[in-house]
Amino acid sequence: MKIKLISETIGTLFLLLIVVGSGIMGENLTENKGVVLLANSIATAFGLIVLIWTFGPYSGAHFNPVVSIVMMLLGKLTKQDMLFYVICQLIGGVLGVIFANMIFDLDIISISENKRLTSGIFISEIIATFGLLITILLVGKQKTEMVAPAVGLYIGAAYWFTSSTSFSNPAVTIARTLSNTFTGIIPSDVIPFIFAQFIGTLIVYFLYKHVYEL
Numbered sequence: 001m002k003i004k005l006i007s008e009t010i011g012t013l014f015l016l017l018i019v020v021g022s023g024i025m026g027e028n029l030t031e032n033k034g035v036v037l038l039a040n041s042i043a044t045a046f047g048l049i050v051l052i053w054t055f056g057p058y059s060g061a062h063f064n065p066v067v068s069i070v071m072m073l074l075g076k077l078t079k080q081d082m083l084f085y086v087i088c089q090l091i092g093g094v095l096g097v098i099f100a101n102m103i104f105d106l107d108i109i110s111i112s113e114n115k116r117l118t119s120g121i122f123i124s125e126i127i128a129t130f131g132l133l134i135t136i137l138l139v140g141k142q143k144t145e146m147v148a149p150a151v152g153l154y155i156g157a158a159y160w161f162t163s164s165t166s167f168s169n170p171a172v173t174i175a176r177t178l179s180n181t182f183t184g185i186i187p188s189d190v191i192p193f194i195f196a197q198f199i200g201t202l203i204v205y206f207l208y209k210h211v212y213e214l
Helices: 002-029 033-059 065-073 079-103 119-142 144-161 170-178 187-212
Strands: none
Touching: 002 033, 002 079, 002 170, 033 144, 065 079, 065 119, 065 170, 065 187, 079 170, 119 144, 119 187, 170 187
16 A cells, blocks of 8 residues: 555656646746646646556556545545545645745745636536546546556646646645646635536546446
8 A cells, every 4th residue: 555655645746746847937938828838738748648657557646636536436446545545645736836836946835826716617627527537437448558648638638628727636726726826726716626626526427337337
């Protein structure tokens, strides 16, 4: 179990380091938000593929509480293991943002003032989370080795086709409150974002159980 928890912590740490760090780098290089988002989405997509390939054999490479929760609901993870996974994902996510702030010479913790929540973005997070989880479950059901590129490609695309830029991850959402940069989110938007992500998770669970698991 130790190797699984260490893998989830390190993997989520690097995921947030990639997400936040690439956003900061983009902001440092240009004021064009479209270019910043392009750099951010490419770095995240590529990084996710590598992280899943690296840690997948050891922990399943969840790096995301909703992934661990849906795996628990489907009987692929015990409730206790799910709780340990989520704790490690939250710790890893916070550390990843702290390291991103440090390496770009920003305040170690700077609470984000980036307001994101609208009714459209709330719906967007439901859709984004649904898309991520259904990709993981259905691709994994067919070809496990293709999950890493499928997830990376999906997230890279979802940065652009969802108005929320596809957070679709409670650990990512919480951690991104700690960096007042392009990728940050104001703390008051966190609970609605996570609520939307859980709605997406439940929809996927019931769809998978009653349609695709048969």
